[in-house]
Amino acid sequence: MISAATLIVATVVLGAGTFAFRFAGPVLRARVELSPRVEKLMAISAVTLLAALVATAALLDGHEFVGFARPAGVAVGGLLAWRKAPFVVVVLAAAATAALLRLLGVP
Template sequence: MTPGVVWATVLLASLACYALKLVGHLVPEHRLADPRVARLTSLVTVGLLVSLMVVQTVADGRSLTVDARVPALAVAALAFALRAPFVVVVVLAAATAAGLRALGWG
C-alpha cells in the first residue's frame, strides 16, 4: 500500500469513529435506560477489551508468538479470579514476565 492509501484509510476510519460517537449522543435517553441495552453495552465493552488484550499478548506482526506475556496473562487472570486488587494484578503479571525474560524465555 502506498502512504497516500494508508493515510486516506486512517482519515476515513477516524471520520467513521467520530460519526459513530456523534450518533451515540443523539440516541434518546429512555432507550439507554433499558436494562437489556445496559447489559449489552457492558458485554460489548468486555469483549472488545479481551480481544485487544489477546491480540497484544500473542500477536507479533503477522504471526502468533508465545513468549513471557502468555504466562504473565495467566497469572493476571488467576489473580483476578482470586479477587486481588488491580495494582497487585499488574505487579504480579509484570514480575512474572520480567522473571521469565530474565531466565531467557521470551
Template sequence: MIWAAILVGCAGCFAFKWAGLSVPASVLANRTAQRIAALLPIALLAALIATQTFGAGQHLVLDARVAGVAVAAVAAWRRWPFLVIVVLAAGTAAVLRLLVPGS
C-alpha cells in the first residue's frame, strides 16, 4: 500500500506541474490570475519560514532555529549571497546548541 500511495503522490505532483505549463494562454490574460500567481509564492514562502522556524509537528517551540533565522534575516537584509545566508543560519544554530544543550 505504501508503494501505491508513493506512486499516486508522484503522479499527482507531476500532473500539477504539467498542467501549469499546459493550460491555455488565455488564463494568463486574466489580471487577477496574474496577481494571485505573483502573490502566492510570497504567502507560501512566509508560511514555510514561520512553520519551519517555530514548528515541531503540531507544536510551536522556541529553540536555536530562531537565532539562526534571525541571523539569516540580517544577512538577507544586507543582500548577502544565498549560500552565505544559509550557512550562517545553520552555523548559528549548531554553535548555539553546542553552548546551550537542548536548545
C-alpha cells in the first residue's frame, strides 16, 4: 500500500498543477490587449472543448464504447434542449432515459 505521505504529496502536486492551469489563462489574458476577433476565438475554443467533452463523455468509457443507455439519455436531453425545453426538464429527462433503459436491461 502507498504511504500516507506519498498520497498527500501526490494530491498537493496534482492540486498545484491544476491550479496553475486554471491560473495561467486569466493572467495571460489580463496582460495582452485582446482584439474582438481574438476574444471571439477564445469563446469558440472553449465551446469546442466543451463539445468534445460532451461527445467523449456521452459515448466512451475510457477507450471503449460505453453502451447505449448513456448516449441515448444524452441524445434525449440534447433534443429537448434544441426544442427549447427548460433546463431542468433536459437534465432530468437525460438521467431518466438512461436509468430507465438500464432498468430494462440495456447496457
